[in-house]
Amino acid sequence: MEHEDPRNGESTHRSSKKPKISSKFISEPEIRDEFSHHQPHVARINNGSFGSCPGSVLAAQRQWQLQFLRQPDAFYFNTLRKGITASWKIIMDLINADHVDEVSLVDNVTTAAAIVLQQIGRSFAEGKFQKNDTVLMLHCVFQAVKKSIQAYVTRAGGSVIEVRLPFPVNSEEEIISELKKSIEKGKSNGRKIRLAIIDHITSMPSVVFRAEGIEQVLVDAAHSIGSVKVDVKEVGADFYVSNLHKWFFCPPSVAFLYCKKTNLSSALHHPVVSHEYGNGLHIESAWIGTRDYSSQLVVPAVLEFVNRFEGGIDGIMKRNHDEVVKMGKMLAESWGTNLGSPPKMCAGMMMVGLPSRLCLNSDEDAVRLRSHLRDCYEVEVPIFYQVLKDGEEGVRDKDGFITGYARISHQVYNTMEDYEKFRDAINQLVEDGKTCKILWIE
Amino acid sequence: MASSLRTHTQTNSNTSAMNGTSASASDPKSQLSKKPRLHAPPQPLFITPSDVLFEFSHHLPSIARINNGSFGCCPSSVLSAQQQLQLQWLQQPDHFYFNQLQTRILQSRNIIKDMINADHVDEVSIVDNATTSAAIVLQQIAWGFAEGRFRPGDAAVMLHYAYGAVKKSVEAYVTRAGGYVIEVPLPFPVNSVDEIVQEFREALERGKQNGRRVRLAVIDHVTSMPSVVIPVKELVRICREEGVDRVFVDAAHGIGCVDVDMKQIGADFYTSNLHKWFFCPPSVAFLYCRRSTESSDLHHPVVSHEYGNGLAIESAWIGTRDYSAQLVVPKVLEFINRFEGGIDGIKKRNHEAVVDMGEMLVKAWGTHLGCPPEMCSSMVMVGLPACLGISSDQDTLKLRTYLRDKFGVEVPIYYRAPKDGEVGPVTGYARISYQVYNKVDDYYKFRDAIIQLVHNAFTCASLPT
Numbered sequence: 001m002e003h004e005d006p007r008n009g010e011s012t013h014r015s016s017k018k019p020k021i022s023s024k025f026i027s028e029p030e031i032r033d034e035f036s037h038h039q040p041h042v043a044r045i046n047n048g049s050f051g052s053c054p055g056s057v058l059a060a061q062r063q064w065q066l067q068f069l070r071q072p073d074a075f076y077f078n079t080l081r082k083g084i085t086a087s088w089k090i091i092m093d094l095i096n097a098d099h100v101d102e103v104s105l106v107d108n109v110t111t112a113a114a115i116v117l118q119q120i121g122r123s124f125a126e127g128k129f130q131k132n133d134t135v136l137m138l139h140c141v142f143q144a145v146k147k148s149i150q151a152y153v154t155r156a157g158g159s160v161i162e163v164r165l166p167f168p169v170n171s172e173e174e175i176i177s178e179l180k181k182s183i184e185k186g187k188s189n190g191r192k193i194r195l196a197i198i199d200h201i202t203s204m205p206s207v208v209f210r211a212e213g214i215e216q217v218l219v220d221a222a223h224s225i226g227s228v229k230v231d232v233k234e235v236g237a238d239f240y241v242s243n244l245h246k247w248f249f250c251p252p253s254v255a256f257l258y259c260k261k262t263n264l265s266s267a268l269h270h271p272v273v274s275h276e277y278g279n280g281l282h283i284e285s286a287w288i289g290t291r292d293y294s295s296q297l298v299v300p301a302v303l304e305f306v307n308r309f310e311g312g313i314d315g316i317m318k319r320n321h322d323e324v325v326k327m328g329k330m331l332a333e334s335w336g337t338n339l340g341s342p343p344k345m346c347a348g349m350m351m352v353g354l355p356s357r358l359c360l361n362s363d364e365d366a367v368r369l370r371s372h373l374r375d376c377y378e379v380e381v382p383i384f385y386q387v388l389k390d391g392e393e394g395v396r397d398k399d400g401f402i403t404g405y406a407r408i409s410h411q412v413y414n415t416m417e418d419y420e421k422f423r424d425a426i427n428q429l430v431e432d433g434k435t436c437k438i439l440w441i442e
Numbered sequence: 443m444a445s446s447l448r449t450h451t452q453t454n455s456n457t458s459a460m461n462g463t464s465a466s467a468s469d470p471k472s473q474l475s476k477k478p479r480l481h482a483p484p485q486p487l488f489i490t491p492s493d494v495l496f497e498f499s500h501h502l503p504s505i506a507r508i509n510n511g512s513f514g515c516c517p518s519s520v521l522s523a524q525q526q527l528q529l530q531w532l533q534q535p536d537h538f539y540f541n542q543l544q545t546r547i548l549q550s551r552n553i554i555k556d557m558i559n560a561d562h563v564d565e566v567s568i569v570d571n572a573t574t575s576a577a578i579v580l581q582q583i584a585w586g587f588a589e590g591r592f593r594p595g596d597a598a599v600m601l602h603y604a605y606g607a608v609k610k611s612v613e614a615y616v617t618r619a620g621g622y623v624i625e626v627p628l629p630f631p632v633n634s635v636d637e638i639v640q641e642f643r644e645a646l647e648r649g650k651q652n653g654r655r656v657r658l659a660v661i662d663h664v665t666s667m668p669s670v671v672i673p674v675k676e677l678v679r680i681c682r683e684e685g686v687d688r689v690f691v692d693a694a695h696g697i698g699c700v701d702v703d704m705k706q707i708g709a710d711f712y713t714s715n716l717h718k719w720f721f722c723p724p725s726v727a728f729l730y731c732r733r734s735t736e737s738s739d740l741h742h743p744v745v746s747h748e749y750g751n752g753l754a755i756e757s758a759w760i761g762t763r764d765y766s767a768q769l770v771v772p773k774v775l776e777f778i779n780r781f782e783g784g785i786d787g788i789k790k791r792n793h794e795a796v797v798d799m800g801e802m803l804v805k806a807w808g809t810h811l812g813c814p815p816e817m818c819s820s821m822v823m824v825g826l827p828a829c830l831g832i833s834s835d836q837d838t839l840k841l842r843t844y845l846r847d848k849f850g851v852e853v854p855i856y857y858r859a860p861k862d863g864e865v866g867p868v869t870g871y872a873r874i875s876y877q878v879y880n881k882v883d884d885y886y887k888f889r890d891a892i893i894q895l896v897h898n899a900f901t902c903a904s905l906p907t
């Protein structure tokens with residue numbers, strides 16, 4: 001399965017500005033080559049949405065796909081499970097889990113959330129939980145997870161409490177204080193809080209949650225692996241989920257769902273029930289009918305890739321973080337705006353305030369701006385509309401309230417030029433007196 | 443049928459004779475021809491055998507691949523189209539997500555809608571596979587129990603030969619939720635559709651005992667192991683007569699294998715894989731849901747942004763993943779239409795060839811087919827010589843592995859427990875498939891492997907566990 005990289009050694013005859021001291025680590029031209037399938041001229045500063053996958057991992061994936069197509073029966077009987085086991089082991093080590101049984105591979109965090117929430121729904125339906133027992137979630141929880149809570153918890157008779165976190169966030173203390181308020185509410189009238197869904201940023205050691213009477217904690221860390229250090233024992237959550245195709249260079253798509261071994265976790269099932277039903281979630285998830293499992297099988301190839309970088313995945317994480325902070329500050333300074341959260345609370349992404357003169361006053365305005373940037377400036381970056389809460393002191397720039405934020409990402413393929421392109425595009429729009437309402441979309 | 447066998451043999455020898463004397467202008471081998479041609483030969487109306495060979499040249503050549511039924515197949519022109527789509531996503535995923543993905547999924551759904559004679563594209567959802575479809579339909583049944591619309595003990599009916607994964611899904615979603623499950627026993631070998639109809643009627647009677655309502659009937663269109671074609675149209679009619687709430691036809695082997703006409707069959711839910719007999723890459727299936735109030739309550743279990751907007755829309759976005767297998771349906775249609783008669787022509791020729799091959803094998807081995815030819819699709823159950831001593835499910839797996847490793851033959855084996863009093867019973871049946879890439883030699887290889895085993899007095903007991 002090893003992809004013989006024909007590019008080893010070729011980099012010596014590419015012109016480079018700095019003399020190479022050692023060819024031990026991947027070089028800039030090699031990185032460009034690995035991501036040469038990315039559309040050129042697009043400032044792709046949105047790694048956070050759909051991730052990225054280097055050419056050498058894609059090649060490894062094609063080898064797996066071809067192996068299946070050549071002789072699928074032999075692949076099914078002799079190869080598939082071994083390949084998935086190798087991936088389990090790598091992830092288990094990466095996240096400091098105790099046992100491969102605790103690691104299930106699924107398509108994405110959306111699927112992982114459905115698995116956990118379906119079990120909550122069943123517990124309500126089977127009378128294990130009382131009607132109106134609570135599930136706690138953050139207000140800013142990903143919309144797909146919100147819908148999943150609706151589909152499995154609300155529908156089954158559970159009640160849901162939303163924790164409103166302030167934005168921009170200034171400190172961990174603010175988060176903890178809001179959480180405590182919601183926990184009180186969730187326990188009112190003799191109810192039990194059956195599950196709290198939090199993200200990695202707000203996750204404190206789960207022992208804190210249990211001390212407050214929360215039965216189970218699910219950490220939705222969609223962005224975490226490859227972006228921040230993940231130590232599931234330190235976090236102590238019952239369930240921890242993260243996508244591997246966002247920041248860990250896997251092809252679309254694959255995620256892991258970590259389940260701490262407890263009585264409750266053995267009750268989880270993959271919703272697509274197949275032959276392995278009842279043999280444990282990680283075994284069930286390893287066969288959910290005929291499909292292409294290749295993105296789950298390339299984890300070893302990904303590990304090889306990240307270890308070509310100085311410091312491996314830790315080095316990548318640190319450099320991404322430092323760069324995105326640097327770029328965020330550069331943009332905020334150029335536009336006269338702010339950063340959406342303190343640098344220490346960001347990983348490879350950063351929220352940067354947009355000039356108020358753009359008059360971004362609705363979600364539709366945000367979509368218009370994003371499309372305009374894509375179509376007319378070749379900049380790909382998600383834009384968010386930030387509603388001002390009543391009584392909340394908004395953040396201002398010299399012309400008004402800042403209501404729009406861009407979420408910039410930095411991954412190994414990004415260059416300074418990407419952010420300069422974005423900087424200049426926004427400055428151009430402001431200079432031309434354009435507001436979101438009048439933007440032209442191709 | 444004999445003529446199709448001869449045609450096939452003839453075509454076979456033509457293939458080997460084709461080097462350097464191509465009838466197709468697009469065949470690169472024409473460049474090797476010694477005589478200069480004054481005019482380019484006319485483009486053949488239909489795909490040529492050497493084109494077919496090329497399209498499946500990625501299949502392992504040393505294996506007699508007579509098991510299309512398990513994992514299907516995909517021609518290289520469709521795989522190339524798929525790679526193009528995968529690349530487009532990787533190049534600029536946001537652009538693809540906002541501007542391409544949904545349009546292309548809708549295009550695939552519309553093609554499927556036309557092929558299966560559905561009324562409206564809303565009725566056609568695309569999912570990964572029939573296993574997923576089963577989970578979708580059965581989850582709705584579970585909600586019926588949980589929300590009190592069904593009474594504990596209300597029944598679901600399924601065939602004894604229902605696919606193992608579907609049986610587990612029924613356990614997970616129906617039994618667990620308080621439903622009562624009835625299995626319809628089916629004879630095997632089977633001699634006529636009447637035997638099946640009779641058993642089904644009796645099972646429904648049992649289902650309705652004690653004031654139970656039968657909430658769902660799960661009926662295979664083509665059973666997996668052992669494989670026979672079930673008279674679904676008639677069974678659906680009986681379900682309506684007997685007041686069964688809803689009928690779900692599991693046609694994992696559906697489109698490209700049997701006639702798939704939603705209005706003719708009349709089921710509430712119908713699912714078929716597209717990667718088994720419809721040349722799509724792994725994996726993709728459709729789930730048809732006849733429009734009604736109940737069908738609006740079906741949900742994909744992986745809940746995402748589109749929750750509540752209808753199953754078809756929900757299924758078109760279940761989080762970031764590779765949707766490319768769902769997007770190549772137009773390219774597959776192009777491929778299929780290169781064959782005479784399109785998918786119907788392929789179906790007919792596959793059926794005739796597999797029956798030919800089955801009859802050739804049973805004659806060589808002195809055994810029998812598992813059902814009459816009219817109850818086969820592109821697959822047929824072929825009795826294996828009793829002296830092989832197949833006496834358990836484990837034996838079938840061991841023998842299958844042995845055939846793969848020692849003889850280069852890939853074929854699934856089914857164990858049929860002997861009935862009391864049977865003398866020298868046939869207890870093992872091979873499920874042979876026939877698809878456009880198969881050749882007579884594949885089946886000769888299998889024939890000869892078994893003959894050799896019999897000659898060597900081989901028994902399954904001699905195989906290590």
